[in-house]
Amino acid sequence: MKLNDKVFVVTGGGSGIGQQLVLELLRRGARVAAVDLRQEGLDETVRLAASGDRLSVHQANITDKERVFALPEEVSAHHGAIDGLINCAGIIQPFVDFKDLEYDVIERVLNVNLWGTIHMLKAFLPSLLARPEAHIADVSSMGGFLSFPGQTLYSASKAAVKLLTEGLYSELMETSVGVSVVMPGAVATHITENSGVDGPAAPDSDKAANMTTPADVAAKVILDGIERKKLHILVGRDAKMLHIASRISTSWATRFIQRQMKSMRE
Numbered sequence: 001m002k003l004n005d006k007v008f009v010v011t012g013g014g015s016g017i018g019q020q021l022v023l024e025l026l027r028r029g030a031r032v033a034a035v036d037l038r039q040e041g042l043d044e045t046v047r048l049a050a051s052g053d054r055l056s057v058h059q060a061n062i063t064d065k066e067r068v069f070a071l072p073e074e075v076s077a078h079h080g081a082i083d084g085l086i087n088c089a090g091i092i093q094p095f096v097d098f099k100d101l102e103y104d105v106i107e108r109v110l111n112v113n114l115w116g117t118i119h120m121l122k123a124f125l126p127s128l129l130a131r132p133e134a135h136i137a138d139v140s141s142m143g144g145f146l147s148f149p150g151q152t153l154y155s156a157s158k159a160a161v162k163l164l165t166e167g168l169y170s171e172l173m174e175t176s177v178g179v180s181v182v183m184p185g186a187v188a189t190h191i192t193e194n195s196g197v198d199g200p201a202a203p204d205s206d207k208a209a210n211m212t213t214p215a216d217v218a219a220k221v222i223l224d225g226i227e228r229k230k231l232h233i234l235v236g237r238d239a240k241m242l243h244i245a246s247r248i249s250t251s252w253a254t255r256f257i258q259r260q261m262k263s264m265r266e
Contacts, residue, residue, distance in 0.1 A: 014041020016189030062116030185236030
């Protein structure tokens with residue numbers, strides 16, 4: 001799928017990977033509707049983009065179904081038809097065991113990561129199906145195929161997004177809509193702060209630092225995958241390594257992650 005002259009909607013467009021996706025889409029000649037909870041983040045995206053009317057911004061909470069279902073009309077009014085949707089908005093949980101998670105935290109993570117994605121898909125899929133060529137990309141996580149201790153509920157929400165997207169892929173195979181699920185590893189963003197949680201101690205390791213993918217590089221990998229209509233888009237050496245390890249031996253890979261995370265959580 002060529003991105004030039006296509007109209008893409010990107011959630012989480014005010015920071016991190018989402019913001020870089022907006023900027024890279026614009027560089028590749030697309031028109032973009034950036035959606036984010038924080039207006040200040042959207043304002044910063046506008047400042048960085050300096051792209052005139054090829055970018056529109058839409059302040060919205062994706063957990064609010066009524067607000068989300070108003071977005072297709074807003075986007076269409078500015079850009080005309082809608083050719084693509086990238087569900088990038090997401091939050092992590094506090095770095096604590098599942099037994100210590102409060103229900104309001106559990107509900108918030110599920111509402112943003114899973115229900116927010118569902119709302120966006122239900123709202124925009126009719127418009128995408130009406131196009132001669134369109135694409136959906138949902139951002140899961142490497143935690144979606146291998147759970148991390150202290151992020152069990154987050155991992156469960158992202159695993160649900162992965163399976164939801166793979167199900168859509170099978171249902172839409174004979175339509176004009178392509179589907180991708182994105183599984184990033186560690187990416188240099190402000191997701192911890194934006195999620196309102198305290199992060200674990202950073203590992204004192206050059207190797208760990210080298211495994212972290214810059215957000216702009218992640219955006220390029222994702223868009224390259226969309227252009228090639230890939231179902232699975234793995235972002236980062238850590239995601240690729242753990243994906244292989246989990247397919248060989250899930251128990252070994254889980255023990256490996258547990259050992260790595262234990263020192264960071266102590």
